[in-house]
Amino acid sequence: MAKLIDGKAIAATIREEIKVEVRKIEASVGKVPGLATVLVGSRTDSTTYVRMKRKACEEVGIESFHTELPESVSEEELLSCVERLNADPAVHGILVQLPLPKHINEERILSAISVEKDVDGFHPVNIGKLAMKSRTPRFVPCTPRGCIELLVRSNVSIEGKCAVVLGRSNIVGLPVSLLLLHRNATVIVCHSKTQDLPSVCRQGDILIAAVGRANMVKRDWIKPGAVVIDVGINSIPDASKKNGYRLVGDVDFDDCKDVCGMITPVPGGTGPMTIAMLLRNCCDSAKEAFGLS
Amino acid sequence: MAKLIDGKAIAATIREEIKVEVRKIEASVGKVPGLATVLVGSRTDSTTYVRMKRKACEEVGIESFHTELPESVSEEELLSCVERLNADPAVHGILVQLPLPKHINEERILSAISVEKDVDGFHPVNIGKLAMKSRTPRFVPCTPRGCIELLVRSNVSIEGKCAVVLGRSNIVGLPVSLLLLHRNATVIVCHSKTQDLPSVCRQGDILIAAVGRANMVKRDWIKPGAVVIDVGINSIPDASKKNGYRLVGDVDFDDCKDVCGMITPVPGGTGPMTIAMLLRNCCDSAKEAFGLS
Ligand SMILES: NC(=O)C1=CN([C@@H]2O[C@H](COP(=O)(O)OP(=O)(O)OC[C@H]3O[C@@H](n4cnc5c(N)ncnc54)[C@H](OP(=O)(O)O)[C@@H]3O)[C@@H](O)[C@H]2O)C=CC1
Ligand SMILES: NC(=O)C1=CN([C@@H]2O[C@H](COP(=O)(O)OP(=O)(O)OC[C@H]3O[C@@H](n4cnc5c(N)ncnc54)[C@H](OP(=O)(O)O)[C@@H]3O)[C@@H](O)[C@H]2O)C=CC1
Known part of the structure; x- marks a missing residue:
């Protein structure tokens, strides 16, 4: 069984770090x-x-x-x-x-x-600087930043690895590809027009799934030992639940959990990280505004 | 022997097209x-x-x-x-x-x-819009635009193909990767930290080389039949020339010419296209300014 990357716990740690920082900011200004x-x-x-x-x-x-x-x-x-x-x-x-x-x-x-207040990081000038070498965007979009943070805090080395990103949306797939590239991964971006997705995905030492298709990624899509970050949040009918549905990722967790080296659960993986990164961006923005950074 | 993509001839055609347009603009305003x-x-x-x-x-x-x-x-x-x-x-x-x-x-x-006048297309807001889905940059950087134009005018279909981009600079590698992605290629970006470059490059149905290393790409880096666009312009010593040097690409042309389906020569491939695209961008900018677009 793969090691679980516990996004909920990592996000809680980050929130504690931010709480301390906010107190310091208040004490100082x-x-x-x-x-x-x-x-x-x-x-x-x-x-x-x-x-x-x-x-x-x-x-x-x-x-x-x-x-x-x-x-x-x-x-x-x-x-x-x-x-x-x-x-x-x-x-x-x-x-x-x-x-x-x-x-x-x-x-x-x-x-x-x-x-200066674009904490979601979606302004074209932010994305432009995120894309370019040797430029620093004012803010990195929250979900992509959360994916990288999960890898870093799980001691996954990115440099020189093959990272496959499934999905190329402005909010997730594209910016996370760019972040992985800047961290010196060889990056493969795939999408709905990609031929033979399973074998393309199987190249990834790191696989980021952000397609919005419940349980799409199966075990034969995964390189044994790969680190899998599942960004998908999809609700599927579940008669055993009071509200009649439950949330699953883009990766078929049960099918894949034995083949990968590490994997994020859904819920409790990238979701909590997105919110933690929003707080992080907001805190960083305030520090900049207060002249504390 | 691969089909030559004659950048010089294609660029000449484009320049003729622009010449006609410029005359029309002048006649109209x-x-x-x-x-x-x-x-x-x-x-x-x-x-x-x-x-x-x-x-x-x-x-x-x-x-x-x-x-x-x-x-x-x-x-x-x-x-x-x-x-x-x-x-x-x-x-x-x-x-x-x-x-x-x-x-x-x-x-x-x-x-x-x-x-509005950034005809090189290097402004972060231009690169941001180039990167994002459903946004239109005011200008597409000249060399990357030239690479795409060479493919399009040679009837190379891009959608669904695997495109490998060797290099990730702000001027060439990165923007050309983004353009290929928007044209629905599955895109692999590689660089100096990539492991086992030959086998990564060999996946490309389309290979764009933009590294600035004379004759680096050899025949075993190329998928048989692939379309190869060589952006490199490198001068190497050549005693037989009056000035003592000659220009070569990043691809070892002689070594590779039999294995690929199409290839651009150096000189006479992407170089003339860069200038043609600069004229194109400048002409488009004027049309916009004159309210003609
Ligand atoms: N964890 C979090 O905090 C967040 C989670 N999400 C979740 O992440 C998922 C993706 O979101 P988002 O990026 O906004 O979604 P989008 O719908 O904007 O993008 C989906 C991407 O996946 C590709 N895709 C769709 N279907 C297929 C397929 N069958 N095969 C291959 N590629 C496919 C699309 O390709 P193409 O471009 O060709 O159409 C597109 O690039 C969703 O489940 C969403 O709920 C989103 C934001 C935050
Ligand atoms: N045809 C034309 O009109 C134009 C031609 N050119 C030519 O294109 C070439 C590239 O130019 P440019 O993009 O500006 O160059 P840069 O030096 O800015 O970028 C080179 C890229 O190649 C990568 N690279 C360098 N060495 C290696 C290696 N040994 N293995 C793998 N990757 C490597 C670098 O990786 P990393 O990021 O890891 O450092 C970098 O991403 C040059 O020959 C230049 O003269 C440029 C502009 C216009």
């Missing part, structure tokens, strides 16, 4: 970091994610400022909300929960967030 | 596109490159504005030169020839070029 969350509409998953993020802020002493806007909000109203938060000195990070309603241009909204 | 070149110091190679670029502009009817600054120029002086060109409505593209002297912060200069 009399202020705390602040995160603004913006929720448009009332999707159940989005509402849950925003609630979890705010709760996590509270636990480490980061102040959270919440704005709820109706599904029908106009692009201009949302933009002026973002601009108000850009100008607010108590706010060090702005998180507009995605997805946005169809009538709103997501690119326009995300580009309006000040680069 | 009474103005022509303008490219500003900035040369700092007097490196022989840089001087040659700038001269070739200006000459190419002239041939297609693009006006070129040239500034020469001494090696000792201060960062502030160079910045104000860039700002003057940013403000000049006759200038649609600004090209600061690299490398810059060591006392000048290259990142600061490149970021100062207006994104």
Whole structure:
């Protein structure tokens, strides 16, 4: 059986580290970091994610400022909300929960967030600097940063290894590929147009799965001993559960657990890390704003 | 023997296309596109490159504005030169020839070029949009764009193919990897830390070599039938030449020519394409500025 990479425990450690830092910041400047969350509409998953993020802020002493806007909000109203938060000195990070309603241009909204407060790291200038050699992005997107943090804190060496990234989305696959490349992995990026996925994936000493397909990755996709990071969060029907479903990853955990060297569980793997990295980015942003970094 | 991809001929065709477009632009608005070149110091190679670029502009009817600054120029002086060109409505593209002297912060200069005139495509916001799905960069960097253009005009299908990119620089390897990914190749990026380069390269249906090592890629690095784009421009001693040297690529052409399906020669492959793409970017920029696109 593979070693479990316990994302929940690692995230808890990181949150403790941040809690200590927030106290130090407060002691030194009399202020705390602040995160603004913006929720448009009332999707159940989005509402849950925003609630979890705010709760996590509270636990480490980061102040959270919440704005709820109706599904029908106009692009201009949302933009002026973002601009108000850009100008607010108590706010060090702005998180507009995605997805946005169809009538709103997501690119326009995300580009309006000040680069200095873009704790999600999705601004093109942030992604550009993340992509380029010898540039430092202001923020690294949370989920990709969480994947790397899991590898590093599990003492997985990345340099010279073959890392396969399954998925190439702007939020996960693409930035995690770039981060692995900068850490000197040989990187293979695959996606829905890739031929013979199993044999491509089987090359990975490290395999990052971020496709959003329940249990897609099977044991014969995995190089024996590989380190597997499962980013997928998919709900599948489960009659034995009260709410009628349960969450599984993109990797068929039971099928694969004996073949890989290490693996993250779902839930309890990358999910908690994403929130921990959001707190990390927010704390770093405040330190920069307070001249402490 | 592999089919030769004749970059010189393809570039000539593109330059003819641009020449026609420039005439149309002039007929429609009474103005022509303008490219500003900035040369700092007097490196022989840089001087040659700038001269070739200006000459190419002239041939297609693009006006070129040239500034020469001494090696000792201060960062502030160079910045104000860039700002003057940013403000000049006759200038649609600004090209600061690299490398810059060591006392000048290259990142600061490149970021100062207006994104609207960044025909080299090296501004982080351009690279960010190039990296991201569903975003359109204002300009695609010239050499990478030239590589793709060579494939497209040689009827090489990219989707679903395995593309190996040898090198990950900001100017060539990284952006060409991203372009191949957006065209739905499965992309492998390798570099100086990659283990067992020959067998990694041998996976490529398409192999792009951009390492700057004369004749490094040998026949056993190449999948039989692969399409090979050689970006390298390396000078090696050659007593039979008047100037004592000749240019070769990163691929050992003679050793490889029988195993690949198609290959670009050096010189006469990607080199002429880079200049053609610069003219293309400059022309596109002018059309945008004149409201013609
Ligand atoms: N742990 C966490 O905190 C987070 C988890 N997630 C989860 O991660 C997963 C991925 O999310 P996200 O990146 O946003 O998803 P997207 O839908 O944006 O991207 C999915 C990627 O997977 C590829 N893909 C889809 N189906 C297949 C297939 N059958 N074979 C090969 N490739 C395929 C797509 O390819 P193509 O580009 O060709 O369409 C695309 O690149 C989801 O389960 C999501 O819930 C997301 C964010 C945070
Ligand atoms: N055709 C044209 O118009 C142009 C041609 N060129 C030519 O292309 C070549 C590359 O240029 P550029 O990208 O700017 O060069 P850089 O030196 O910036 O990058 C070279 C890349 O190759 C990798 N590399 C170097 N040595 C090795 C090795 N032994 N094994 C594996 N990888 C290696 C490096 O790896 P690492 O990142 O690990 O250091 C790096 O990623 C040069 O010959 C240059 O003259 C460049 C621009 C335009």
